[in-house]
Amino acid sequence: MSKEKSGYAIGKQSIEMKEPVYIRESAxxxxxxEGQGPLAELFDMIGQDDMxxxxxxxxxxxxxxxxxxxxxxxxxxxKKEEIRYIFAGDLLGQSIxxxxxxxxxxxxxxxMYGACSTCGLTLSMGAITVAGGFAEHVVCVTSxxxxxxxxxxxxxxxxxxxxxxxxSWTVTGSGAFVLSGDKGAKSRAAITGITTxxxxxxxLKDSMNMGACMAPSAxxxxxQNLMDFNRRPSDYDKIITGDLGTVGQHALxxxxxxxxxxxxxxxxxxxxxxxxxxxxxxxxxGSGCGCSAVTLSAYILKKLEEGVWKRVLFVPTGALLxxxxxxxxxxxxxxxxxxxxETITG
Amino acid sequence: MSKEKSGYAIGKQSIEMKEPVYIRESAxxxxxxEGQGPLAELFDMIGQDDMxxxxxxxxxxxxxxxxxxxxxxxxxxxKKEEIRYIFAGDLLGQSIxxxxxxxxxxxxxxxMYGACSTCGLTLSMGAITVAGGFAEHVVCVTSxxxxxxxxxxxxxxxxxxxxxxxxSWTVTGSGAFVLSGDKGAKSRAAITGITTxxxxxxxLKDSMNMGACMAPSAxxxxxQNLMDFNRRPSDYDKIITGDLGTVGQHALxxxxxxxxxxxxxxxxxxxxxxxxxxxxxxxxxGSGCGCSAVTLSAYILKKLEEGVWKRVLFVPTGALLxxxxxxxxxxxxxxxxxxxxETITG
Numbered sequence: 001m002s003k004e005k006s007g008y009a010i011g012k013q014s015i016e017m018k019e020p021v022y023i024r025e026s027a028x029x030x031x032x033x034e035g036q037g038p039l040a041e042l043f044d045m046i047g048q049d050d051m052x053x054x055x056x057x058x059x060x061x062x063x064x065x066x067x068x069x070x071x072x073x074x075x076x077x078x079k080k081e082e083i084r085y086i087f088a089g090d091l092l093g094q095s096i097x098x099x100x101x102x103x104x105x106x107x108x109x110x111x112m113y114g115a116c117s118t119c120g121l122t123l124s125m126g127a128i129t130v131a132g133g134f135a136e137h138v139v140c141v142t143s144x145x146x147x148x149x150x151x152x153x154x155x156x157x158x159x160x161x162x163x164x165x166x167x168s169w170t171v172t173g174s175g176a177f178v179l180s181g182d183k184g185a186k187s188r189a190a191i192t193g194i195t196t197x198x199x200x201x202x203x204l205k206d207s208m209n210m211g212a213c214m215a216p217s218a219x220x221x222x223x224q225n226l227m228d229f230n231r232r233p234s235d236y237d238k239i240i241t242g243d244l245g246t247v248g249q250h251a252l253x254x255x256x257x258x259x260x261x262x263x264x265x266x267x268x269x270x271x272x273x274x275x276x277x278x279x280x281x282x283x284x285x286g287s288g289c290g291c292s293a294v295t296l297s298a299y300i301l302k303k304l305e306e307g308v309w310k311r312v313l314f315v316p317t318g319a320l321l322x323x324x325x326x327x328x329x330x331x332x333x334x335x336x337x338x339x340x341x342e343t344i345t346g
Numbered sequence: 347m348s349k350e351k352s353g354y355a356i357g358k359q360s361i362e363m364k365e366p367v368y369i370r371e372s373a374x375x376x377x378x379x380e381g382q383g384p385l386a387e388l389f390d391m392i393g394q395d396d397m398x399x400x401x402x403x404x405x406x407x408x409x410x411x412x413x414x415x416x417x418x419x420x421x422x423x424x425k426k427e428e429i430r431y432i433f434a435g436d437l438l439g440q441s442i443x444x445x446x447x448x449x450x451x452x453x454x455x456x457x458m459y460g461a462c463s464t465c466g467l468t469l470s471m472g473a474i475t476v477a478g479g480f481a482e483h484v485v486c487v488t489s490x491x492x493x494x495x496x497x498x499x500x501x502x503x504x505x506x507x508x509x510x511x512x513x514s515w516t517v518t519g520s521g522a523f524v525l526s527g528d529k530g531a532k533s534r535a536a537i538t539g540i541t542t543x544x545x546x547x548x549x550l551k552d553s554m555n556m557g558a559c560m561a562p563s564a565x566x567x568x569x570q571n572l573m574d575f576n577r578r579p580s581d582y583d584k585i586i587t588g589d590l591g592t593v594g595q596h597a598l599x600x601x602x603x604x605x606x607x608x609x610x611x612x613x614x615x616x617x618x619x620x621x622x623x624x625x626x627x628x629x630x631x632g633s634g635c636g637c638s639a640v641t642l643s644a645y646i647l648k649k650l651e652e653g654v655w656k657r658v659l660f661v662p663t664g665a666l667l668x669x670x671x672x673x674x675x676x677x678x679x680x681x682x683x684x685x686x687x688e689t690i691t692g
Contacts, residue, residue: 008480009430013454015480056674084355085542093439093498094668095459096676099545103679108359108542110471111464111681113441113457125456125471132478134354134361152439152670196431196454199445322440324498328402330442333449335457 008131011228013196014338020190021127022344024078024137024180026301027071028294029064031146031172033282037275042298043173044071050147050172058092061145062101064174064290065090069105069141072176080105083178084135087122089113090143091170091289092152093322097143107139115318116214116243117197118142119293120337123177123314124194127339130181137182143174144288153207153323166209168245168271168287169280175293189304192311193340195225199320201333207319207326211248211271211284214317217334218244219255221315225338226261233263237309240300241336242292242316243271245285270295270316292316304343311342354477357574359542360684366536367473368690370483370526372647373417374640375410377492377518380632383621388644389519390417396493396518404438407491408447410520410636411436415451415487418522426451429524430481433468435459436489437516437635438498439668443489453485461664462560462589463543464488465639466683469523469660470540473685476527483528489520490634499553499669512555514591514617514633515626521639533690535650538657541571541684545666553665553672557594557617557630560663563680564590565601567661571684572607579609583655586646587682588638588662589617591631616641616662638662650689657688 010016027044035046045067052067054060065088073080086105089112090097102109114121122140129135147157149170155161180187200217207213218241226232233239244252249272253264270292271285296314303309317336326332356362373390381392391413398413400406411434419426432451435458436443448455460467468486475481493503495516501507526533546563553559564587572578579585590598595618599610616638617631642660649655663682672678 008478009482013430058670058674084359089459091440092668093670094437094461094666096666096668096671099666099679100671100676103545103547106544108544109460109681110467110542111459113435113459114455115440118457121456128478128480129474132354132474132480134474134478136355196456198452198454199449201449320440320442320445322438322442324404324439325442325446328404330446333445335455 013224014193014228016193017131017191020192021130022180022187023189024178024185024187025072025076026177026188026297027068027075028175028297029068029173030294034171034173034274037280039274039299057145057148058096061097061143061148065097065101065141065143068174068176069139072178076178080107083107083137083139085110085129085138087112087126087138087140089118089122091149114335114337115320116287116289117316117318117335117337118289120316120339123339124196124337126179127191127194130179137178137180139176139178141176142289142293144170144290145172146170149288163283164208165283166247168210168243168284169282170288171274171286171291173290173294175297187344188301189341190344191339192342193229195221195228195338197221197336199333199335201331203331205331207321207332209247210287210319211245212251213319213332214244214334215248215251215255217336218252218315218317221336221338223259225313233266236266236311236313238268238312239263239266240268240312240314243287244269244317245271247284304341307343314339314341359570360539360574362539363477363537366538367476368526368533369535370524370531370533371418371422372523372534372643373414373421374521374643375413375519376640380517380519380620383626385620385645403491403494404442407443407489407494411443411447411487411489414520414522415485418524422524426453429453429483429485431456431475431484433458433472433484433486435464435468437495460681460683461666462633462635463662463664463681463683464635466662466685469685470542470683472525473537473540476525483524483526485522485524487522488635488639490516490636491518492516495634509629510554511629512593514556514589514630515628516634517620517632517637519636519640521643534647535687536690537685538688539686541567541574543567543682545679545681547677547679549677551677553667553678555593556633556665557591558597559665559678560590560680561594561597561601563682564598564661564663567682567684569605571659579607579612582612582657582659584614584658585609585612586614586658586660589633590615590663591617593630650687653689660685660687
């Protein structure tokens with residue numbers, strides 16, 4: 001490995017892209033509740049009901065991924081044959097939403113799992129693959145579905161169990177992104193760096209308060225990003241977590257304050273933005289692999305495209321639990337993967 | 347992206363490493379049944395019982411990963427701080443074996459899912475990351491555990507359900523690999539290419555015959571590898587699938603024969619090698635994320651190291667089902683990820 005090449009890696013756990021990787025196009029597909037929320041007008045497609053014409057919640061989630069990829073490719077004017085790899089993941093056991101949603105595309109598949117942080121993980125590895133010259137174009141896609149996630153992690157919806165105010169509401173949605181190294185083509189924004197997260201476990205065990213469980217990982221990744229890139233919070237127009245919600249946001253700001261860093265002026269959370277919590281009874285906010293993905297596609301990239309924001313740190317957060325680990329009394333560790341996004345200046 | 351760089355990608359779905367990525371060291375940890383099989387003497391560690399001192403099967407699987415990484419780092423004479431990323435995965439829902447097994451290493455974690463093909467996937471993405479200059483050293487680790495897998499995919503062991511002869515036996519084991527771009531250091535073998543698989547679905551639905559479900563994906567990846575690299579089967583000393591077992595092996599050889607390719611002289615399957623099927627009553631053979639990983643570490647890399655084999659195509663195979671998808675009547679699609687391994691000639 002030449003020294004020139006190894007220069008990609010900076011600091012303890014970040015990578016600086018020498019040549020930016022472009023998000024050429026993207027698409028978002030959401031369910032009914034998201035379609036009644038504050039970002040409704042920005043989504044590419046809103047389902048008429050949350051079954052999306054399918055026979056099960058899992059199939060419905062698969063169709064979300066299929067549609068999101070279809071729309072993103074269409075907007076980019078690209079054929080599936082031009083895509084070298086698809087990086088994909090979801091929250092379901094054995095990632096079945098991705099497997100059954102993407103089979104028909106016949107693209108080489110890189111399956112990834114980082115719970116609700118998976119959107120950041122797929123963008124990170126997709127960007128590495130393009131920046132390293134291993135592919136010209138790749139697609140990154142993630143999804144979640146309220147009903148399939150409740151069944152997977154908590155209780156069947158039919159039980160009608162009560163939810164504490166600290167609980168989040170899993171977003172029904174999928175976001176797909178076409179990444180490309182091609183400077184010439186029109187793009188929405190550029191990925192200029194990544195900070196890959198470590199597992200952080202503060203010993204919390206409440207799957208109905210995942211914001212608190214994930215806040216330490218968001219804190220660690222944001223802190224490490226600032227150290228590795230030698231930046232201050234104000235070097236970002238926004239620092240955007242995936243799905244901490246209102247409880248996790250407080251914890252994150254407090255944890256970073258203890259390290260002498262104040263992000264209260266820059267912080268935004270996709271889970272807080274996607275619903276009107278009071279009107280929509282979503283408690284702490286939205287969550288899930290789809291939450292950060294659709295908010296990135298519909299809202300964050302729009303702001304970057306318009307030049308309202310020039311540089312943001314996008315940090316999807318994930319809670320690494322399963323029904324089995326929860327029932328066996330394990331903790332709920334978190335992980336967060338950071339992606340630096342910048343406006344493209346011609 | 348410069349032309350020089352994009353030259354990594356060859357053919358339809360392969361990558362040729364311009365500078366090889368070295369498997370500097372590796373380690374294998376297995377359970378009691380594997381410790382009574384034909385490869386017993388080659389494993390680094392054999393458990394005294396399959397609980398490995400833990401309170402649950404899932405925790406036991408986590409401890410397998412932890413131990414495999416510990417041993418691999420020790421053999422390489424490296425500290426955890428020298429590892430830039432850990433690429434990890436397992437078969438359990440939400441990959442909890444990896445999450446709880448690897449947290450204490452505090453390494454940036456890239457979670458991956460490709461069912462039993464995950465070993466190939468982690469080696470592929472680990473190799474890309476090193477070859478592209480994004481990391482000097484990475485670790486790749488995967489695991490499976492017979493008891494946690496039966497519970498996850500089929501029935502609790504206590505039910506004592508019968509197994510047809512086409513069923514495979516999930517390997518209790520974990521294999522860890524330290525990848526490095528450093529030419530100077532001693533290494534076991536080199537990764538010189540990869541072929542990333544697509545999802546292949548022939549409509550089979552029998553989770554007790556996963557060999558047949560996965561054979562089409564193995565066929566596709568092997569065929570594509572030979573096309574992309576312009577090689578014949580005899581250009582490899584061995585073409586080694588992960589866990590097709592005896593039923594899947596027949597299907598694979600037949601499927602490739604129909605394409606005019608005969609690999610009967612080169613084919614080997616980790617699932618067939620790891621047990622003495624008659625003596626150990628393992629039916630079609632071993633399977634699981636751990637099967638290909640421990641066989642690679644203990645047996646395949648040894649043969650390469652000794653120069654008995656000069657070049658092999660290693661193709662872990664995965665069945666993309668979950669208990670939910672199976673119970674909902676879905677098919678069992680397959681995926682296979684190929685890695686070209688070569689003897690290092692100084």
